[in-house]
Amino acid sequence: MKRNVLIIGAGGVAQVVAHKCAQNNDVLGDIHIASRTLEKCDAIIQSIREKGSMKTEGVLESHQVNARDSAAVAELIRNTGSQIVINVGSPFVNMSVLEACIETGAAYMDTAIHEEEDKICETPPWYSNYEWKRRDRCAEKGVTAILGIGFDPGVVNAYARLAIDNWMDQVKSIDIVDINAGSHGHYFATNFDPEINFREFTGRVYSWQNGQWQENKMFEIGKEWDLPVVGKQKAYMTGHDEVHSLAVNYPTADVRFWMGFGDHYINVFTVLKNLGLLSEQPVKTAEGLEVVPLKVVKAVLPDPASLAPRYTGKTCIGDLVKGEKDGKEVEVFIYNVADHKEAYEEVGSQGISYTAGVPPVAAAMLIANGTWDTGRMANVEELDPKPFLDLLDRIGLPTRVRDEKGDRPWNEAV
Numbered sequence: 001m002k003r004n005v006l007i008i009g010a011g012g013v014a015q016v017v018a019h020k021c022a023q024n025n026d027v028l029g030d031i032h033i034a035s036r037t038l039e040k041c042d043a044i045i046q047s048i049r050e051k052g053s054m055k056t057e058g059v060l061e062s063h064q065v066n067a068r069d070s071a072a073v074a075e076l077i078r079n080t081g082s083q084i085v086i087n088v089g090s091p092f093v094n095m096s097v098l099e100a101c102i103e104t105g106a107a108y109m110d111t112a113i114h115e116e117e118d119k120i121c122e123t124p125p126w127y128s129n130y131e132w133k134r135r136d137r138c139a140e141k142g143v144t145a146i147l148g149i150g151f152d153p154g155v156v157n158a159y160a161r162l163a164i165d166n167w168m169d170q171v172k173s174i175d176i177v178d179i180n181a182g183s184h185g186h187y188f189a190t191n192f193d194p195e196i197n198f199r200e201f202t203g204r205v206y207s208w209q210n211g212q213w214q215e216n217k218m219f220e221i222g223k224e225w226d227l228p229v230v231g232k233q234k235a236y237m238t239g240h241d242e243v244h245s246l247a248v249n250y251p252t253a254d255v256r257f258w259m260g261f262g263d264h265y266i267n268v269f270t271v272l273k274n275l276g277l278l279s280e281q282p283v284k285t286a287e288g289l290e291v292v293p294l295k296v297v298k299a300v301l302p303d304p305a306s307l308a309p310r311y312t313g314k315t316c317i318g319d320l321v322k323g324e325k326d327g328k329e330v331e332v333f334i335y336n337v338a339d340h341k342e343a344y345e346e347v348g349s350q351g352i353s354y355t356a357g358v359p360p361v362a363a364a365m366l367i368a369n370g371t372w373d374t375g376r377m378a379n380v381e382e383l384d385p386k387p388f389l390d391l392l393d394r395i396g397l398p399t400r401v402r403d404e405k406g407d408r409p410w411n412e413a414v
Contacts, residue, residue: 002107002368003029004059006082008067008097009089010040011193012305012349013111013150016357017086018044019347020395022053022060027365030059032080034073035089038064047348067093073100082106084367086360091115091196095130102134102143107367109360111150112196113241120280121203124213125244127379135377142375149363149380150356151317151336152178152257153242155392158385159319159334159399160246165385166414167332167403168323171253174246175320179260181230182313182340182351186302188268191352194298198278201269206239208247208255219266225258228402229337230316235260245379253323272297308350311340315351332403334410336392346396355397362391386414 005021005028007014014033021031033041041062048060065076067089077085077100087097087110094114101108114130122129131147138145148154156176164171180191190197205216221237240257247255272278277293284290318335336355343354366372371387380388389399389410401413 001370002083002373004032004080004082005029005084005086005364006032006034006077006080006106008034008065008073008085008087008093010035010037010044011088012308012353013088013192013357015044015047015305016343016347016349016353017088017361019048019051019053020358020361021364022048023055024361024365024395025054025058026056027368028084030061030080030082032059032061032063032076032082034063034065034067034076036064036066038062051346051348053347068096070096070099070103073097074103077101077104077106084364085109086364087111088357088360090193092117098131098134098145101145102137102141105141105143107144107146107373109146109149109363111148111154111356111360113148113244115196115199118280120199121206121239124206125248126241127244131377138377139375143377144367144373144375145377146363146367146372146383147377147379148241148245149360151359151397152176152240153245154359154380155336155355155397156317156319157242157246157380158383158388160250160321161381162385162389162410162414163319163321163332163334164250164323167321167330168325171250171321171323173254173256173322174250175256175258176240176242177225177227177235177258177316177318177320179225179227179230179233179235179316180313180352181233181260182311182315184307184350185310186307188265189302189307190304191307191350192304192356194301194304195294198269198272198294198297199280200239202273202278204239205237206243207237207257208243208251208253210254211251219261223258227316227318228335228400228407229314233260246381249379249381304353305349308340308344308348308353311344311350314339315355317355330403332401334399334401336397336399338397358396359392362388362395365391
């Protein structure tokens, strides 16, 4: 049994994580929030106090730390007595935070694959370049490390496992669809860190098809999806984290990720990319100043956390899984619908942050009660999805199933 949570990061997702930890602090214990910028941590704590999110009286503290400094993170883990670390900082700090957890024995989780700032779209599977190299050390030290435990990656991995375990003898394809049918009212903005957002879309699009990696260009392959609540939406095949673990764990299935984009987003993105403004490589200005174009674009765009008050509409994220059962073809769509306004009213963040921030708290609760405290490194599809989805139902992200028998809550379908 583990208690006391250290949250690394102080952005929009961290705000959701902190609020949800506070709502469940009877299970999770002390809550600590750490970032390079102490003021951001203090603002999250103020928000928790204003909304009365603490379930019981307890420790709620902010700390300043450089998450790239593994020794400093390890010292903070020890000083706070934290046994669970939720890393929702930049993917650039994954390795340093993971190393601190391996050193101290604290459970680790993150919501995205590690990245190096000067590299985009490395050789797949991406997890094998960084996280998976530390699997043996986690096992040797009995350290629980749950990778990619946001929504996508994360919940969608659990959806794939649920579909395969309960609907089919053999899986043939896993198509993950992420649609944001909301509106933030700005001319142009990204729903999470612009630097990370654009890096996803400037490289090659990797999918796993016919037993091998397939490469495409961004926006090269699109299709219309008819989804619950949000209706017909255009989505494009995109490279994404979860493809890289699902392809290894289900190698006989085609694994693809689809994300919805409007024409306006695509037009602005294309102009920025063609002008070289999305490059991660430094350039020199006429005045001799060295800048990274992508960081300049990030600096002039709205902070994703600032979008929340004006955001309206809904998201729909789910898995369409196809396979065979008793010699017959079957398919099932497992999904969640989230509302931007409802997320803001509850925790002060928009729906994209909400869907990313609630799942790691559910995972932390499963670590705290021992259900997911595995003492090893695991991707989400390697863990029993049912207790995870049960908790998500209770704390804000209910799951539904649509198949030949209709549309209903997941636990009525399995």
